[in-house]
């Protein structure tokens with residue numbers, strides 16, 4: 001079983017009637033329902049206003065893949081939790097960052113860049129071109145798929161060069177965007193997927209749900225690789241002493 005935690009800020013849906021009309025139980029509920037249809041996925045949800053944002057040590061330690069949606073309250077996410085999520089990713093947890101999550105603290109921390117982009121909220125059509133049809137995340141998706149009414153995101157998207165670019169979006173207004181990108185950080189796999197504005201029913205779309213399911217399976221860790229918990233300044237004994245006659249050596253670790 002792949003243990004998935006679907007995280008949502010869950011502020012728009014509780015504050016704006018137009019958003020509540022699209023996602024009455026929250027964006028996280030729709031994403032979780034889609035993932036729960038898959039027999040190999042064990043799914044729970046977590047939201048910003050829960051204690052520790054629902055991301056306690058127990059939850060993080062039993063999460064293989066975390067999905068992240070946030071928009072209006074990125075600055076309300078505590079730095080301490082961001083650090084814990086980052087640590088878990090570096091140890092191997094998969095992370096799916098969705099839509100406006102491009103500005104989430106955790107994504108910017110892991111990318112090291114501003115992650116800024118252009119945008120326009122005009123309900124225009126988007127065509128997502130599948131440019132890596134051999135990749136696990138694009139299985140079941142044709143040459144392209146379309147979303148009839150979306151918020152546009154345009155280049156330049158200020159991200160480090162992706163390991164893989166899986167989708168390139170074209171918008172009715174003329175812009176293009178790298179809509180599906182992967183990176184590795186430490187032992188963890190990260191996938192950014194663009195679709196998902198809160199006033200459009202994007203997460204009900206069958207192709208979007210297919211990509212999310214595929215991405216969860218792709219991002220699941222082969223194993224979690226623990227990082228040493230204490231600093232270790234002890235000299236390292238050589239494995240073959242005769243080949244190391246030159247004096248002191250050591251392992252340098254930071255205090256994380």
Ligand code: ZN
Nearest residue numbers: 100151197198
């Ligand atoms: Zn949006």
